[in-house]
Amino acid sequence: MANNNIGPKRLVVGAHFGLRDWLAQRLTAIVMAVYTVILLVAFLSGSNFSYEGWAGLFAQQWFKIATFVTFLSLLYHAWVGMRDVWMDYVTVSVGLRLVFHVATILWLIGCAGWAAQIIWRM
């Protein structure tokens, strides 16, 4: 019997396809929501709106780590979201979609590098 379930004939459907990304998108969203609350509390409870106050907040190590973790969450969250968008709208060719996927990954990794530099330079 010929194996007709390989290559382009393979049926890519079934349980838990994409479940992990779906769940990761939700959890990273919660991380960002928590960081938003932390940032708002730190900002609104502060009285020093000068450079010292702002830079002082970002000088603390726990805040640097929280900011960086949130940025990595953002990176994964945006990857899942943008991949969904490309999968839905860029349907004319698989090659073109791959270009958009790779461009999204490069864009996000570049941004992550810059974010790390900003957070730990000072």
Next chain:
Amino acid sequence: MSEAVNKNRRKYGVMSFAQTRHYRLPLAGIVSILHRVSGMLMFLLIPFVLYLLDKSLTSEISFEYFKGFTSHWFVKLVILALVWSYLHHFCAGVRHLFMDMHIGLDKDSGRKSAVGVFAVSLPLTALVALKLFGAF
């Protein structure tokens, strides 16, 4: 089986943009498409936000530059677009999380929660706009 899948796929492809204009979206649909639009906008403007963060943190001199840069009306407009995107994406996202837990899935409550998203995100955006452009 895979042949049947492929046949259907050819018959009912993705609709074109021109076709979408014949549909009147329900309010929940508007929330949904704006969730995408706001997400894409924020994705594209990550470097802009990082630039602002960079300038605001590097030194006192760059902080002064940051203050001057963000006092330009067009920069304020971009910031306002980002603030709206964030607020809408946040509210629509919270709505999503409730729906993931099978809360409010029927048509009627879907519409009500869509109204709720706009009722929270738009007044807050207006408040930020007033603050940004110096009304108080």
